[in-house]
Amino acid sequence: MKSIRVALAGAGNCAWSFSQFVAIAQADPDTKLPGLMCPMVGGYRLSDVHIVAAFDVDAKKVGRPLAEAFTAPTISATGFTRLGTDGDSMVLPAPLLDGLDGPLGAVVEQAAATRSATEEDVAKALVEWEVDVLVITLPTGASQAVHMFANAALAAGVAVVNATPEELARNEDIRSRFADAGVVILGDDLRSHVGATSLHTTLVELLLSRGLVLTSTYQLNVGGNTDFLNLADSTRSATKFASKANALRAAGMTDVEGAAGPTGFIEHLADTKVCFAHLQATSVLGSEVEIDVKLKVEDSPNAAGVIANAVRAAKVATDRGLSGVVDEASALLFKSPPHGLPESEARSAFLNFAS
Missing domain, CATH: 3.30.360.10 (Dihydrodipicolinate Reductase; domain 2)
Incomplete structure (x- = not known):
């Protein structure tokens, strides 16, 4: 079974908790992890996930390895464990767009490198790092930035997990473009594990x-x-x-x-x-x-368990030749999928998909 190469659009609290969850699984692939609903998703264990790159706009994160970036002042999620080799993955600059509009602009310093970063740079990096799945965990309301990452992933042929409430999977035009291009997109707005x-x-x-x-x-x-x-x-x-x-x-x-x-x-x-x-x-x-x-x-570990399911579901869907929105995965893992279901029905659909 191949590994799942993941890039993070946003190196914040949820990304930090997810990275730790992956690190614990990598250290002992056979360990039973509390909160991991599905030890296997389509044959993939969580230990098969490898975080190979991240994107951010924070001057305290850009140009640094993930392990250092996650010590930035804006990180408040608990550090439970050290990262393994994934902690050496670099945080790359992304175009700022509307990422720091509102209160965040007062607590985050924009990295100089983001002023010249482009959507094409993001797409090129996704190809160079052979990314399978891009997880978007940008701030709510950063619509321009979220759509930029979706476009870059589409250009690179990379599956998307949209953890934000900004509409991608629910947007008819966007999901049609992903379906036509043969690329998977899951979303929208991650539903916390027990939230x-x-x-x-x-x-x-x-x-x-x-x-x-x-x-x-x-x-x-x-x-x-x-x-x-x-x-x-x-x-x-x-x-x-x-x-x-x-x-x-x-x-x-x-x-x-x-x-x-x-x-x-x-x-x-x-x-x-x-x-x-x-x-x-x-x-x-x-x-x-x-x-x-x-x-x-x-809050952030509560999201990590769901991201752990979502990235594996996106890779499994890709392996199976699916494209566009995958309802069997999205209905359980997200608050606002294109076709919502009561949780009991959504859970059954996901478990059938994951088997």
């Missing part, structure tokens, strides 16, 4: 499966990493709210008063994310049911 959306949609599905009528719901999320700093700007968070709404609709919630999304940046929380969810429903004889739950997780 706010997974919890919320599971509770919605539970109530509806019992025949209850959902009358109102909300999901409020706060955190202290750079993702939540960025999302504190309403002009940057709009696509995140839309993505979460898509996930709730896929779970079966229609015509119900409700809201779901990031509601605050609390710096001392660092990479901790706290979710407060409320659901109210009408049951037998008009009796009322209310559910209030609090979920507290470390």
Whole structure:
């Protein structure tokens, strides 16, 4: 079985946690990893993944090996282990575009090399490093930058995992271009392993499966990493709210008063994310049911387990000659795929695909 060569578009907290997850798997391929839903995806283990390059715009990261880049001041995710040889992979400059618009511009210094970087440079690097899968983990709202990476990957014939809420897989023109070119794209907006959306949609599905009528719901999320700093700007968070709404609709919630999304940046929380969810429903004889739950997780490792499935699914789909959006993989791993499903159905579809 060949290895899976991965490039990271964005060397931030989620990339750091994913890189550590890969490093632990590489150090002992037979170890049982908590949180790894599928030890094998189409014959690939997580230890078969190798991170060969990354792209960023931060002056503290560009031109440095990954292991050094992940010590930048903007990294708040916990360091659980040292990286293996993947830590020597270099962080390459990418065009800035709208990557640092909003609050991020005040905490990240733009690398000089990004001023002359082009989309063609990114595509060339993907070819030179023989990348199989590009994982896009850029800030929410960086629409221009996300689309630039998608175009570069398409030009290079590299599969894309879009972990951001910016619409790629849901964009009819983009997914048609990938399908016509014979290139796989998975997305949009990574669904954390046991996160706010997974919890919320599971509770919605539970109530509806019992025949209850959902009358109102909300999901409020706060955190202290750079993702939540960025999302504190309403002009940057709009696509995140839309993505979460898509996930709730896929779970079966229609015509119900409700809201779901990031509601605050609390710096001392660092990479901790706290979710407060409320659901109210009408049951037998008009009796009322209310559910209030609090979920507290470390945000970035929660994403790493899903990226571990997504990169292997993208490679398997490519190996099988598939192209464009692969619904069997996207429905479970992303909040806002083109064709959403209730989580129980999405899980069955993914496990069938992965076998």
